[in-house]
Amino acid sequence: MTLMKHPMIARLLILAFAVGAYATLSAPAHAQLRIDITSANTQPMPIAITNLFGSSPNETKIGLDVAKVISDDLQRSGLFRPIAQNAFIQTPEALRTQPRFGDWRVINAQALVSGAAIIRPDGSLRLEFRLWDVLAEQQMVGQAYHTEPSNWRRAAHQIADAIYKRITGEDGYFDTRVVYVGESGPQQRRVKRLAIMDQDGANHRYLTDGRVLVLTPRFSPTSQEITYLSYLNDKPRVYLFNIDTGQQEVLGDFPGMTFAPRFSPDGNRVVMSLSNNGNTDVYLMNLRTRQSTRLTTEPGIDTGPSFSPDGTRIAFESDRGGTQQIYTMGSDGSGQKRISFGQGRYATPVWSPRGDLIAFTKLYQGKFFIGVMRPDGSGERLLSESYLVEGPTWAPNGRVLMFFRQTPNDDRGTGGSTRIYSIDVTGRNEREVVTPTDASDPAWSPLIP
Amino acid sequence: MSLRILSAFAAVLLLAACESAPSDTGMAAGSGGASSSSSSANQGPRPGSQEDLVVNVGDRVFFDFDQYSVRQDQRAVLDRQAAWLKKYPEVTVTVEGHADERGTREYNIALGNRRATAAKNYLVALGINPNRVQTISYGKERPAVAGSNEQAWSQNRRAVTVVTARAGS
Known part of the structure; x- marks a missing residue:
């Protein structure tokens, strides 16, 4: 049995079912149901996701909504193909006792999700789910979640994460949020607002009203804070924004413009750029002491710093060699060395949460690319190409990225759009992340604590 | 004569821009309605004002792609700006640096600087x-x-001088 604490949005309790309680006694020996997500040509796994059974109209409604969120999450991952429910033979109620595996094999389901939504006498919600291997006729995972009914959507994302993890062997990324910049108005007078939403677009809200130009928000790995660039009072500076309280605070008192902020993995420091008298260098600020350290001293443009997940190294871009290229250095500024040597310019390095790759924006022959390379610069792979794609950000499991794409305007300055897309690190499964308006500068949160 | 016609034309453009895009033309705050009526083609813009700078001096210089050295063909504009600033010693300005859309966001901020x-x-x-x-x-x-072509980009790679406190204010 597992008990997990959720300090921020507490009250969500996960209980693992006793494995085997529902498993059939004489399950045939069978290969473990599994998706290799590193493979470039994985076929989506057919999965039957039934509505969680409810014995009252309210519970039935929750069970249906939860199944929809799980199904949408898994479908968007590109690794699963949820089967249309009208093909199902066995009802959710009948599933409560035991799956009739033949009913699911006949519609070619390889995996089956069943469960129940129960409003308890104290008004709290209990969500149970089981993941079944249809061919092996075995339960793969079974868990119960205790939460408040209003919190059903987060519980659904956590169930989707549990299914993803059990079948791929990788942590999920569905119980996450995205902060980005919502855009509206003509290009010359673009209105930009900080916005936040769940990774599936639900619970969308704006954090700023658009009166002040804001850019490049990034999540704290440890708290409900983001750091971003604001042009408040025509003084462009790096700010901290508390998502819960709405409080904003300028970071430091620098003689020039500060921008390009990112948190360190421990959340205690922010690395950023300072531009003064035409020179741009990377600085590191300790959030507790508010002391800052200059990490680069070259006369060129040093910007776009991003920590490695272990906190020991920083990737950044610099034009000190003539054009924008990616460099790495120790988190104290030591050992600065160039790692990008391909054709073109390289910008916006972002270290994967797994540590194995650095995502970047590449500019070559008038086109923009999103790509990844190893931290030593080897193994470059380009994932997406366009008139303008920019600003990659990683899902917390390091398997999926978001970025934004701007399409060209015509001569009257119309017709172009700016939208956020997600793509697997394999280069497959590119799809738009739907937002109410044009959108740029996405930043993916860690798994919600 | 032709220069005067050009000035009048620029003033009309300025009026039009004033209605549609007050922030981007570099018009100083507070130079809206009152100065619009005073900057008619006959009287010309008020000396030492943003309109004066735009119409009679030139408020901006342009740059080559990914470059920040002042181009030979743009120096005359800054020469005139310097003379104009000497003529109105109480004027203070902000120079706004801009880049075209063919670069990444943070690099372009540094490039504009x-x-x-x-x-x-x-x-x-x-x-x-x-x-x-x-x-x-x-x-x-x-x-x-606006626009995604070299014609637009070449006008967006610029440094614009904006009057922040002006003569007589």
Whole structure:
């Protein structure tokens, strides 16, 4: 049995079912149901996701909504193909006792999700789910979640994460949020607002009203804070924004413009750029002491710093060699060395949460690319190409990225759009992340604590 | 004669821009309705004002792609700006640095800072007190011209001088 604490949005309790309680006694020996997500040509796994059974109209409604969120999450991952429910033979109620595996094999389901939504006498919600291997006729995972009914959507994302993890062997990324910049108005007078939403677009809200130009928000790995660039009072500076309280605070008192902020993995420091008298260098600020350290001293443009997940190294871009290229250095500024040597310019390095790759924006022959390379610069792979794609950000499991794409305007300055897309690190499964308006500068949160 | 016609034409353009895009033309705050009526083609803009700078001096210089050195063909504009600033010693300005959309956001912010600084340094080299000239970079956030072609980009790679406190104010 597992008990997990959720300090921020507490009250969500996960209980693992006793494995085997529902498993059939004489399950045939069978290969473990599994998706290799590193493979470039994985076929989506057919999965039957039934509505969680409810014995009252309210519970039935929750069970249906939860199944929809799980199904949408898994479908968007590109690794699963949820089967249309009208093909199902066995009802959710009948599933409560035991799956009739033949009913699911006949519609070619390889995996089956069943469960129940129960409003308890104290008004709290209990969500149970089981993941079944249809061919092996075995339960793969079974868990119960205790939460408040209003919190059903987060519980659904956590169930989707549990299914993803059990079948791929990788942590999920569905119980996450995205902060980005919502855009509206003509290009010359673009209105930009900080916005936040769940990774599936639900619970969308704006954090700023658009009166002040804001850019490049990034999540704290440890708290409900983001750091971003604001042009408040025509003084462009790096700010901290508390998502819960709405409080904003300028970071430091620098003689020039500060921008390009990112948190360190421990959340205690922010690395950023300072531009003064035409020179741009990377600085590191300790959030507790508010002391800052200059990490680069070259006369060129040093910007776009991003920590490695272990906190020991920083990737950044610099034009000190003539054009924008990616460099790495120790988190104290030591050992600065160039790692990008391909054709073109390289910008916006972002270290994967797994540590194995650095995502970047590449500019070559008038086109923009999103790509990844190893931290030593080897193994470059380009994932997406366009008139303008920019600003990659990683899902917390390091398997999926978001970025934004701007399409060209015509001569009257119309017709172009700016939208956020997600793509697997394999280069497959590119799809738009739907937002109410044009959108740029996405930043993916860690798994919600 | 032709120069005067051009000035009148520019003033009309300015009026039109004033209605549609007050922030991007570099018009100082507070130069709206009252000065619009005074800057008629006959009377010309008020001396030492943003309109004066735009119409009679030139408020902006343009840069080559990914470059920040002041181009040979743009120096005359800064020469005139320096002379104008000497003529109105109480005027202070901010030089706004801008980039076209063909670069990444954060690099373009740094590039805009370089361009604004290059224009400021040019004015300072001509004897303008550096304390009269502030700089700010908007990167690629405030294009002067919409459009995704070289014609638009070449007008967006710019440093624009904006009056922040003007003569007689």
